[in-house]
């Protein structure tokens with residue numbers, strides 16, 4: 001049972017009162033503000049099981065408490081006798097404790113104000129007399145949101161206060177979910193399948209999983225598509241001396257090298273069927289059988305695989321074994337393509353520009369709004385790798401601190417208006433060509449694929465100013 005003790009109590013009409021309900025299981029602080037003592041106590045009673053309650057009857061004191069205690073949730077009466085009312089408390093809380101929610105309690109007369117307050121960030125409002133069940137439900141939901149927001153902030157602050165998780169930059173909620181999944185699965189021994197388009201960071205995810213695991217062995221990587229089919233088997237499983245002509249000494253396979261560690265099988269979709277069967281056997285038995293070996297070797301290897309192919313489609317085409325698929329996808333991490341999380345683009349740009357500044361020994365401060373806009377609307381088929389390469393390209397092209405060139409694969413928007421007449425189009429094309437060539441007519445004529453004299457004629461005809 002929670003209990004309550006009154007910390008400070010001045011004159012009743014001033015009603016300076018603080019109640020603290022303690023509950024050992026819930027440690028979230030909940031600030032409740034109401035200048036009607038009876039109502040304050042009722043609210044405290046109802047919410048007491050959800051956390052550690054701090055009660056106040058004064059708006060000014062509430063601001064102090066927000067500043068010093070950083071409560072996870074604030075429940076406040078909208079109208080207070082103080083000059084600091086519920087709306088001021090809301091504004092202050094939005095600024096000081098952005099992860100926390102504010103719930104407003106209001107009489108019928110001020111419902112409209114409460115509705116407006118929702119627009120400026122109040123989580124919800126309740127009309128007096130407060131429906132206890134609804135209050136409890138709203139509080140639970142708000143605290144759940146707080147936990148998620150806190151966790152997100154904590155993860156993002158994990159690496160020197162930056163928007164990074166294990167060397168991965170990301171602020172979008174979809175990447176946050178990826179980070180969270182990595183954190184959850186890493187310390188287990190579960191098999192993980194990482195899916196994502198090319199360049200989305202699958203290898204980085206595999207590295208993060210290994211780094212955050214407690215496995216003492218190494219992370220061993222093998223790219224199933226880069227190794228010829230006939231070599232892949234011996235790379236993975238190894239062989240004994242004399243196992244075949246030319247096997248002049250024993251070779252340890254990647255499985256053995258990854259013993260007590262993690263084996264990352266990249267591009268698993270490209271693994272030949274016959275090897276898929278052997279891989280499944282190895283995973284199921286926990287034993288590896290090098291070619292030519294008399295005895296299988298016991299191994300303890302955590303398997304992480306990745307692909308940018310659609311494995312289900314490969315299964316339908318008979319190119320991937322169903323049983324292996326289900327064995328590998330025990331835990332699935334899907335990395336969304338960059339175009340579906342454009343909010344990650346600006347922090348990624350800052351991150352790569354910092355790296356490029358160091359690489360080139362220059363101070364690259366940023367990119368121009370034109371380039372940023374083009375980047376935000378581009379489709380990035382090659383995802384983060386393509387973004388990184390694009391920045392390197394334009395850093396080389398542009399020597400100033402703010403990069404203002406577009407990479408070669410993003411086309412300059414064409415200024416020709418399609419609703420113009422042929423003559424207008426022609427005039428515009430010539431103007432564009434002259435602009436691109438800096439007014440050099442010989443180059444412009446070449447660019448337009450017309451003779452120099454024709455160009456002169458048209459310049460005169462259209463009265464183009466150079």
Ligand SMILES: Nc1ncnc2c1ncn2[C@@H]1O[C@H](COP(=O)(O)OP(=O)(O)OP(=O)(O)O)[C@@H](O)[C@H]1O
Pocket residue numbers: 167168169170196197198199200201202203204205308384385388
């Ligand atoms: N979230 C991220 N933050 C910073 N760098 C990233 C991020 N994601 C990917 N990168 C970088 O982008 C490049 C491509 O990442 P990675 O090689 O892990 O992608 P991939 O999904 O394995 O691609 P592929 O399918 O082509 O093998 C790497 O240089 C990596 O460091």
Ligand SMILES: [Mg+2]
Pocket residue numbers: 202203266
């Ligand atoms: Mg890769």
